[in-house]
Amino acid sequence: MKGRVIKSTGSWYLVKVEANVISARLKGKFKQEDLKLTNPIAVGDWVELEKEVGQETAVIKDILPRENYVIRKSTRKQHFSHIIASNLDQAILVITMKKPRTSLGFIDRFLVSTESYGIPAMLVVNKMDQLEGEEEAEWLRDIHEIYEPLGYPVIEISALMDQDLKSTFLPHIRGKSSLISGHSGVGKSTLLNALIPEAKQETKEVSGYSAKGVHTTTFAEMFFLPEGGDLIDTPGIKEFGILDVEEFELSHYFPEMRQYLGQCKYNNCTHVNEPGCVVLKKLDEGYIHPFRYQSYLNILHEEDSHR
Ligand SMILES: Nc1nc2c(ncn2[C@@H]2O[C@H](COP(=O)(O)OP(=O)(O)O)[C@@H](O)[C@H]2O)c(=O)[nH]1
Ligand SMILES: [Mg+2]
Ligand SMILES: [Zn+2]
Structure with missing residues (x-):
């Protein structure tokens, strides 16, 4: 049967299967996308499960492919992430x-x-x-x-x-x-x-x-x-991680900059001080809000310091 994970308490998961909520546990290991994860299953995951013989509980056999997910970088393990929720x-x-x-x-x-x-x-x-x-x-x-x-x-x-x-x-x-x-x-x-x-x-x-x-x-x-x-x-979760990007890709995540990308003189332009930068020109002309541009610079520098 198929269900959606509604809560994770460590080793047990609550899974909603149609109108019922079933306690389930994991058996075996799953291959996960390309991510290095500290938790194999997250709230929002669709899973395939099987009732345990003679019991109310079930075993999770498989995770269906995630449509999307939100992660946080692990504070304990370098290069590992924790999935907060999916789908x-x-x-x-x-x-x-x-x-x-x-x-x-x-x-x-x-x-x-x-x-x-x-x-x-x-x-x-x-x-x-x-x-x-x-x-x-x-x-x-x-x-x-x-x-x-x-x-x-x-x-x-x-x-x-x-x-x-x-x-x-x-x-x-x-x-x-x-x-x-x-x-x-x-x-x-x-x-x-x-x-x-x-x-x-x-x-x-x-x-x-x-x-x-x-x-x-x-x-x-x-x-x-x-x-x-x-x-x-998501109680207690202060903020999410940003998926790893190259410096010149950060502007893809700013809708007001995204529309000008590819128009700068250099195609790896980071829009900080490069000549022929269209984003800087649009900022000057008032098409990009200065507060947003400031946030762009802050995030660019913070992400840089994580490298
Ligand atoms: N005046 C006012 N207080 C609110 C409102 N919504 C929440 N609060 C109060 O803000 C405090 C924090 O709310 P809570 O729901 O615990 O915040 P959470 O930490 O985001 O879950 C509580 O004392 C609430 O009563 C609102 O619309 N107006
Ligand atoms: Mg709360
Ligand atoms: Zn530029």
Whole structure:
């Protein structure tokens, strides 16, 4: 039989097979794509399983090819990665203006990583009920002005009190498999509980100034929407890795630069200071947002230091 992994707890996996959830374990080793992985199976994987004789449990015999996946570089093993989730229709970043404030740089890293996996992304601004003052309004305006023209939807919600969650947010997630991420404290668990009462996720008050790191769980878990589709929560996961790229390829993951690629004088142009660079020209002309270009440079230099 075939099923989809909804939770991994180390050696046991919960697998949804039609309307049932079955505990399953792995037997044997699987050949994995080209990746060096610290975990063989991830939430979202479709697997082939077999009931164990005389038991409620099952054995996972095979993993079906992954349509896509999101990884994090392993902190323990060099050149190894940890698969966070797979077979996603989209990735949702929940962001907030304050408590905690999500920086544009963090948003850009998220979007570059989802671009590198080929997964569509959207931004959900939560805690709209707390937005006040001109500086905050400006942050929100920037978010809309920068990201919407690039093709990333931006929607505004108040997970804690939104009566309209079902009309504003649900249409974006119904029938899809969506990964939810964002800093700790932005309201991911609150949002899950509002949409899926059975999720019963623990929510944590954000206390103090930099309370970004209070984690309750560290395993990704899939929850099913009553209206169809699922949400995958990634508690404790700060950010994803970017798939390995050469320097001159990073701009492929910036939609506003992608359209000019191949037009620079040098075909391995990194758009930093090369003569005849079309990206730099478009930046000057105002077609590329300076904040985005700054993020591009930051990521270029960070990735460089990892080499
Ligand atoms: N004012 C306000 N507070 C919210 C909203 N959504 C979540 N919170 C609060 O923010 C805190 C962190 O929420 P939680 O769901 O635990 O965040 P998570 O770490 O992303 O899962 C909790 O105290 C929530 O009650 C919202 O829309 N408005
Ligand atoms: Mg949470
Ligand atoms: Zn260039």
